[in-house]
Amino acid sequence: MNTPAGPADRLVILGVAESDAHAVANQLITMQLQSHGFTVLNLGVCTPLSDFADAHDRHPHAEAVLIGSLNGHAHQDLRTLPELRAAGRLRCPVIVGGNLSVGSRKAGTDRQRLLDLGVDHLLADAGGLVLLLDMLHAARAAELQHG
Amino acid sequence: MNTPAGPADRLVILGVAESDAHAVANQLITMQLQSHGFTVLNLGVCTPLSDFADAHDRHPHAEAVLIGSLNGHAHQDLRTLPELRAAGRLRCPVIVGGNLSVGSRKAGTDRQRLLDLGVDHLLADAGGLVLLLDMLHAARAAELQHG
Amino acid sequence: MAELHGLQLDDRIAAELPDWEAIVAHLRTRRPVAEVLRQAAAGGRPLVQPRCGVGGHREMVELLRALEPAGPGVLSVTIDSHTRLRHFDTAAELLARNPADLNGYPLVAHGWQRGRELAAAVDVPLEVRHGSPDGRELFAVALAAGLTSYEGGGIGYNLPYSKNVPLGHSLRAWQQVDAVCGVLAAEGVLIDRELFGTLTAVLVPPSVSLAVTVLEAVAAAREGVRCLSIAYPQGGEIHQDVAALRAVRTLAARYLDPGIEVHPVLHEFMGVFPRTRSYADLLILHGGLLARLGGATKVISKTHQEAYGIPDAEANADGIRTAALGACELLDFVRIDEDRVSEEQHWIEREVAELVDPVLNEPALLPAIEAAFAAGRLDIPFSASVHAHSRVVPRRDACGAIRYAGVGALPFSAAVLRRHADLLAPAPGARERSPFEAATADIRYFLDNEDRFHSSTPHRTRSEPPQRF
Amino acid sequence: MAELHGLQLDDRIAAELPDWEAIVAHLRTRRPVAEVLRQAAAGGRPLVQPRCGVGGHREMVELLRALEPAGPGVLSVTIDSHTRLRHFDTAAELLARNPADLNGYPLVAHGWQRGRELAAAVDVPLEVRHGSPDGRELFAVALAAGLTSYEGGGIGYNLPYSKNVPLGHSLRAWQQVDAVCGVLAAEGVLIDRELFGTLTAVLVPPSVSLAVTVLEAVAAAREGVRCLSIAYPQGGEIHQDVAALRAVRTLAARYLDPGIEVHPVLHEFMGVFPRTRSYADLLILHGGLLARLGGATKVISKTHQEAYGIPDAEANADGIRTAALGACELLDFVRIDEDRVSEEQHWIEREVAELVDPVLNEPALLPAIEAAFAAGRLDIPFSASVHAHSRVVPRRDACGAIRYAGVGALPFSAAVLRRHADLLAPAPGARERSPFEAATADIRYFLDNEDRFHSSTPHRTRSEPPQRF
Ligand code: B12
Ligand code: B12
DSSP states (O other): OOOOOOGGGOEEEEEEOTTOOOOHHHHHHHHHHHHTTOEEEEOOSSOOHHHHHHHHHHOTTOSEEEEEEOSSOHHHHTTTHHHHHHTTOOOSOEEEEEOOSSSSSOOHHHHHHHHHHTOOEEESOGGGHHHHHHHHHHHHHHHHHHO | OOOOOOGGGOEEEEEEOTTOOOOHHHHHHHHHHHHTTOEEEEOOSSOOHHHHHHHHHHOTTOSEEEEEEOSSOHHHHTTTHHHHHHTTOOOSOEEEEEOOSSSSSOOHHHHHHHHHHTOOEEESSGGGHHHHHHHHHHHHHHHHHHO | OEEETTEEEOHHHHHHSOOHHHHHHHHHTSOOHHHHHHHHHHHTSOEEEEOOOOSSHHHHHHHHHHHGGGOOSSEEEEOOHHHHTTOHHHHHHHHHHOGGGOSSOOHHHHOHHHHHHHHHHOSSOEEEEOOOSSOHHHHHHHHHTTOOEEEOOTTTTTTTTOSSOOHHHHHHHHHHHHHHHHHHHHTTOOOEEEEOTTTTOSSOOHHHHHHHHHHHHHHHHHTTOOEEEEEEEOOSOHHHHHHHHHHHHHHHHHHSOTTSEEEEEEEOOOSSOOSSHHHHHHHHHHHHHHHHHHTOSEEEEOOTTTTTSSOOHHHHHHHHHHHHHHTSGGGTTOBOOHHHHHHHHHHHHHHHHHHHHHHHTSSSHHHHHHHHHHHTSSOOTTOSSTTSOOOEEEEEOTTSOEEEEEETTOOOOHHHHHHHHHHHOOOTTOOOOOHHHHHHHHHTHHHHHHHHHHTSSTTOOOOOOOOOO | OEEETTEEEOHHHHHHSOOHHHHHHHHHTSOOHHHHHHHHHHHTSOEEEEOOOOSSHHHHHHHHHHHGGGOOSSEEEEOOHHHHTTOHHHHHHHHHHOGGGOSSOOHHHHOHHHHHHHHHHOSSOEEEEOOOSSOHHHHHHHHHHTOOEEEOOTTTTTTTTOSSOOHHHHHHHHHHHHHHHHHHHHTTOOOEEEEOTTTTOSSOOHHHHHHHHHHHHHHHHHTTOOEEEEEEEOOSOHHHHHHHHHHHHHHHHHHSOTTSEEEEEEEOOOSSOOSSHHHHHHHHHHHHHHHHHHTOSEEEEOOTTTTTSSOOHHHHHHHHHHHHHHTSGGGTTOBOOHHHHHHHHHHHHHHHHHHHHHHHTSSSHHHHHHHHHHHTSSOOTTOSSTTSOOOEEEEEOTTSOEEEEEETTOOOOHHHHHHHHHHHOOOTTOOOOOHHHHHHHHHTHHHHHHHHHHTSSTTOOOOOOOOOO
């Protein structure tokens, strides 16, 4: 049986989308994940998607790439995800959270077009983040075991 | 030529509808009309329509009967107007003013059903009252002259 | 006339009621309003209560349920005008024909069983708010329904609410109501009795309001009432209003047995209300703040639809929240000029004493009240009733506070008269206004403030006259 | 790189602009924001300005026209994030594809001619609000458009708004902007320059905000700027906030030439905003009141949709009105504990002096600022940029005021450090919180207040988490 990696080995890549300078949630999430034993590679604000891909190339064992977007520009800032994926990059779960479109009334289509880009998970709140990472981790462990 | 009666002879009958105790507008309108030279027979609040008719019987030369209604009960309180009119009473202009139905959004039907009872004029505000009385007065003078 | 424990009632209505023991037994199962008031008083923040009443029963249940989530401490069963005037048949007829045409809930026509359903529909306890010169039948039905708070009094529910009910009649009708509350109190069932110091609501000088409620309170206490809510209507000048609310407690201490629970209640501004939502909301919030600063136990909220008509449930719920926000922690920092408040309070208390002491010094209270109104030694402005002289002429001073421009036969001392004259002395060179102009301006006070606010910047839109039909 | 009167610009953008004389001639025809500010300052009531910007040109014209009737003193052209970061091409591309996807108005992509159309669409003058570490091109376009007020500075528009723009770069970019304003001022054309003391907006200690704006103000004044608006973000504890706003004037008197017009500006609470309309409105009103009490010339309003996303026009107009109501006559009676305010102001001024005096004592200002941030002797919390240490740890005390739990390398005196430690001393027996817990609670301060308000009565509904996609 394949023991899942202990928390100490759990690395995530975190950052804020390219046009977005909102730093507070980013820093809080870092504290939160670290307190749960994660190693956080925090790329900070205003990070182009290609920088996330570069970081993932350097750290292929990262469990997930976590991208915050609050300024409403999530879709534009993640537009190159299909290209990068087609080129075989960012092949880990991409989790996007924050405030994902412009305006105070959100349409279901805002959500859908991000999923269409290939974003794997959307979270409004960071509260559920550790749970999601644990589930993904368990699922991968199970896959490795049975697959 | 028939000279219209001077203001000193101009009498109006004023009061508030049967179920209604709102006194302030009633007292202000009295002051207002008096300052324009009218003689005001003020029946006060909570005045059944039959009391207006009795007063008009006693003062048949009254130019108009002015009824205030603020509590929303105008229609119920004036329901006997057709009966009284059929009996030949209250044969002068009946002017109703105030807040004429229950609720903060008014429907056009609220207005119509009062007109259907035979109310001659509806005013939201007492501001236009003297003007209306003067117009009715002038019209009656013209009628007397030509008729 | 039938009788329910000293309460003389119309036979037909009395016949429908359960017997006295059953009424008392049911009342014992209810959480009394008095308890909720006591908690609020201890907590230091006023509870909020809306006015609310619609004709239909199902609609009334829905209304109460819609308002409860806004957080009122007490909910109202506001009664329609026909029922108030004991036109129970008209109310019943209209209820059958078109309940939406009623401007309140006709509790007598619905009957006490439905009253119990209302009380059961929400957790918050209910008060009956009406305006009945003679509220005995309504009270009996309310008691049978298990309602533990009842508004009204022999002066405050007569003079503003009817044309020609003699004061002797209304005072004795309310004496019977109070006596029943006294009996219940002795049996351990506390009924909160709220006194309507609001009167005609428009430009009521604080000492007129307080004199009336002090006299009603003394009368009620003599019948054994143990829990009194004493309402004062917001006039609009905050130092005067805070002083008046605080005076409720000092006057109660002076004129009532200390064993009686007394709760000052603020009625949010009851005059001509602003028309724009934003300014109306500010005034509602301001009332909540005033209630806290004045130490009120309860505040009766208004709504941003006040100028237009009976509010819908959403506006009413918003009003409750807005009033509560005015009294909430975020504004706890607010201080007020306490010297000015003390000065006002001193004079208000003195004026009240000058009005009520001669009456209380008479051997028999109710006849003395009647005689004082007959002589104009007690009086209210804009009386609806012929049984008050209405020779009191209220006028706003330069700060907006309500003063006496005329006192009729009120027995004020020279010092009091001089103070009011001084406060109303026109600014040098000011144009003289006719009484009509002055009254209109004073009544439209907040409308004018609102217009000034909205036109203070060049492009801001002004308020529109309300659409009323 | 092209040049417009000392302003080094991207060639492509410079090529589109009218020549300098034409720009100045047009500016002379516009009513300057500085004049509007001067009037408000004289009137004693803050003017209100909303943030507002949408992608499309027609939509932007409509938005400005929709907001004007709410009575703002100045309107904003809030710029989208791409333009702020000088990604002019991305902004132009998105504008062509889907303008509604832009979180502001891409003025550079639209061009100065359309900017003039915006200015002509309303009578109220416009300010450009953005967040550009290097705002030179945007400034040139704004000037050409005839806009007379421009927000930003080399520190406040760098550290919160970008990851890796060296301070030396942004300071020199803004030096050029200020120098152009200086030239214009000398020619009699006054440009109002607003400094963004709001920084990262979340838990910014007053002395951090004021230290940054004092340094930027001194730098601007040295380039000849004659009208400065100095913005401070509402922290939430009113005595501290009033003190900070009043300190703007005392600090200006201490550090600036008296001939320079200085206007304190309040940014209504910029942190995590309440979610229910009623509580959000209270906070907006409270900000208006604070602005008046603190003597601000201007208040930047928020909306009840703040927690949800960029507001629609109606919510934005409501926010303008609500903020104005907080500063209106009806609340002129409000007093505040002046001793507490003075005490706060004394310490704020002292802290600012301890932060800025060493920097101002250096021979060259801009390098000294750069060096101080590099050494952590100047610092901001939650920096977006790697060019501040972000070792300042802000924490709310028991009253909600923002204190320093950690100062990194800020050169505070022992007295200052002791005071903050004392104010943050945990209540005896209090459970220790992790830094994450403490930060989260402090950031959610008004959310928690709001929840407490809504659950203070048993049946009141609590706020729901905002729907964000
Ligand atoms: C003061 C007041 C009271 C006082 C009245 C004291 C008194 N006896 O006068 C008290 C507190 C006692 C009271 C009681 C009630 N009131 Co009341 N009251 C008001 C209030 C706040 C102001 C009215 C006032 O005095 N205005 C000052 C005068 C000068 O203005 P006005 O009345 O609007 O009059 C102007 C016009 O209407 C018009 N006008 C009026 N009469 C006439 C007559 C003629 C001939 C003409 C041409 C024009 C005209 O011209 C006037 C000057 O421009 C209004 C709300 C408001 N802010 O407007 C509610 C209001 C009128 N009341 C209302 C109600 C329902 C009641 C009650 C039934 C209680 C209840 N269920 O809520 C009881 C009435 C009991 C009864 N039997 O009638 C409602 C009416 C609702 C509706 N139509 O949908 C209102 C609108 C409040 C509300 N929004 O719910 N009320
Ligand atoms: C503080 C703030 C700022 C500060 C940011 C300082 C800084 N560098 O950090 C300043 C003033 C600089 C700023 C600037 C701007 N802002 Co701003 N800002 C805010 C504000 C008031 C609070 C944000 C915050 O710090 N919250 C605290 C954190 C802890 O909460 P949070 O960010 O909501 O994060 C939670 C969730 O979103 C989620 N989450 C966040 N990130 C992630 C990431 C992952 C992976 C996951 C799983 C979850 C997650 O979990 C977090 C914790 O529960 C919000 C409004 C509000 N009250 O919420 C607006 C807001 C986010 N800003 C907004 C905008 C538009 C801007 C600007 C573009 C200006 C403009 N046009 O109005 C610029 C951005 C410039 C740029 N290049 O990005 C809008 C976004 C609008 C929209 N989406 O429709 C908001 C909502 C305000 C509004 N209502 O208009 N802003």
